[in-house]
Amino acid sequence: MNLTKEIIKVSSKYQTPFLLVDPEIIKENYRKIKTSFQGVEVYYAIKANFDLRILKTLKDMGCGFEIASIGELKPLLKLKVNPSLIISSNPVKTPDFIKMAFKNKIKRFSFDSKVEIDKIVRFAPKSKVYARLEVSNIGSEWPLTKKFGLDLDSVIPLLKYAKKKKLDPYGLMFHVGSQCLNKFNWTKALKKCHYIFELAAKEKIHFKKINLGGGLPVKHTHETPTIEEIGQEVNKTIKKLFPKDVRIFIEPGRAMVGNAGILVTSVIGKAERKNTNWLFLDTGVFQGLMETIGGIKYKIETGKKSGVKKYMLAGPTCDSFDKMFSCYLANNLRVGDKLYILDAGAYTTCYASHFDGFNPPEVHFLKEKRARRDVIFSRSTNCASLD
Numbered sequence: 001m002n003l004t005k006e007i008i009k010v011s012s013k014y015q016t017p018f019l020l021v022d023p024e025i026i027k028e029n030y031r032k033i034k035t036s037f038q039g040v041e042v043y044y045a046i047k048a049n050f051d052l053r054i055l056k057t058l059k060d061m062g063c064g065f066e067i068a069s070i071g072e073l074k075p076l077l078k079l080k081v082n083p084s085l086i087i088s089s090n091p092v093k094t095p096d097f098i099k100m101a102f103k104n105k106i107k108r109f110s111f112d113s114k115v116e117i118d119k120i121v122r123f124a125p126k127s128k129v130y131a132r133l134e135v136s137n138i139g140s141e142w143p144l145t146k147k148f149g150l151d152l153d154s155v156i157p158l159l160k161y162a163k164k165k166k167l168d169p170y171g172l173m174f175h176v177g178s179q180c181l182n183k184f185n186w187t188k189a190l191k192k193c194h195y196i197f198e199l200a201a202k203e204k205i206h207f208k209k210i211n212l213g214g215g216l217p218v219k220h221t222h223e224t225p226t227i228e229e230i231g232q233e234v235n236k237t238i239k240k241l242f243p244k245d246v247r248i249f250i251e252p253g254r255a256m257v258g259n260a261g262i263l264v265t266s267v268i269g270k271a272e273r274k275n276t277n278w279l280f281l282d283t284g285v286f287q288g289l290m291e292t293i294g295g296i297k298y299k300i301e302t303g304k305k306s307g308v309k310k311y312m313l314a315g316p317t318c319d320s321f322d323k324m325f326s327c328y329l330a331n332n333l334r335v336g337d338k339l340y341i342l343d344a345g346a347y348t349t350c351y352a353s354h355f356d357g358f359n360p361p362e363v364h365f366l367k368e369k370r371a372r373r374d375v376i377f378s379r380s381t382n383c384a385s386l387d
Helices: 005-011 023-036 052-061 070-078 095-103 114-123 152-164 184-202 227-241 254-260 290-294
Strands: 018-021 040-045 064-066 108-111 128-132 140-142 168-173 178-180 209-211 247-250 261-273 276-281 308-314 323-330 338-341 362-365
Touching: 005 018, 005 338, 023 040, 023 052, 023 227, 023 254, 052 070, 070 095, 095 114, 108 114, 114 152, 128 152, 140 290, 152 168, 152 184, 168 184, 168 247, 184 227, 254 261
Parallel strands: 018 362, 040 064, 040 247, 108 128, 128 168, 168 209, 209 247, 276 308
Antiparallel strands: 018 261, 140 178, 261 276, 261 338, 308 323
C-alpha cells in the first residue's frame, strides 16, 4: 500500500501505533496468486496476520487456510470455515491441537519425524499426511532450515511407516524460506520432490499433492521476483516433472497481506549520542517490528518535504535490544510527528507483545472507495533510504 493524502487523513483519527489495512489489496493478492500458479489451491498461512476481518475477507473469496495451533483454529471455527479448506503444515503440533482439529473434521497434517506420525495416528487416525522436506533456503531473508525438514535418507522410511500405521501418505511439502528472493529455490525443491516421487513409487506409495509452502516475497528495500515470475518458473517445472493429476497447494502468508498494511507510529523522543542520531518511536521490536532483528528493513515515509538526516530507529521499551535499523528521514522530525512504515501487513501485529506495558498496535481497515486512495504523493515526499 502506498502513502496517500487520504491515508494521512484517515490516520489522524486513530491513536498510534496502529496498522492500517486495505482489504482490496488482499483480494488483489489472492487473485494474483490464483492466476499465477496454474491449478493451485491457496491456503492462507494465518500466522502472518489472523485479524478476523482478514480471515473473513479471504473466506468470502473462497480461500483455504493453513493453521498451526488451537489459537489459529478458533477464529476459523467462529467463521464456520469448511474443514475441507483447512490444513496444518506445522510439523510439530501439540496433541491437544491435533485432537481438536480432528474433532472438527480436519484431517490433513504434515510431519517430519516418527514421533509426529505417532501423535497423528493416536489423535487423528487414518488422516492424510504429507512429508515436509528439507530444501535450500539460500536467498531467503528469513531462513527456516535446521529446525524442520526431512533429509533424503529419512523420508522414504517414514512414508512407509506412516502407511503401515494406516495413515494416507498422499503428498510432499517444502518451504524455501520466508521472504525468498530467489525464484529458483522452488525449482530446486521441486526437483527433489520429483526424485522422491520416483523412490516412493517403487514402494507403492503414489502421491496426489505437492505443497509449495510459503516464501513468496513482498518488496521492501530489495528487488524481489514478482509472484508472476515465480509462478512462471514453478509452472514450467511442474509441467516438465509431474503428472497432470498431481494437485498443487501453496501457503502464502506475507504475500497475501504484507503490502496491504501500513504501520503508523509516532516519534516519542530524539537524542544524539556519539555521533548517532536516535529516533524513538511508540512501536518497536516488541510491538510489531520483530522481523527487523533478522535483518528485514522497511520503507518509511513521513509526508514531509525537507532535507534528510540519518537516524537509528528505536522502540519505546527500556530494553536496549529494542532497536531496529538505520535510515535517512526528514531532518525536521519532532515529537508527535507520524511515521508510515510501508508494506507492514504481515508478521507485525501477530508478533507484538505487551512487554514493558506497551500495547500491540491496533488494526484498522480502510473503508473509503478505492479511487480516493489512488493519489500517491510525489517523489519529493520524504521517504527513508537505507544504508
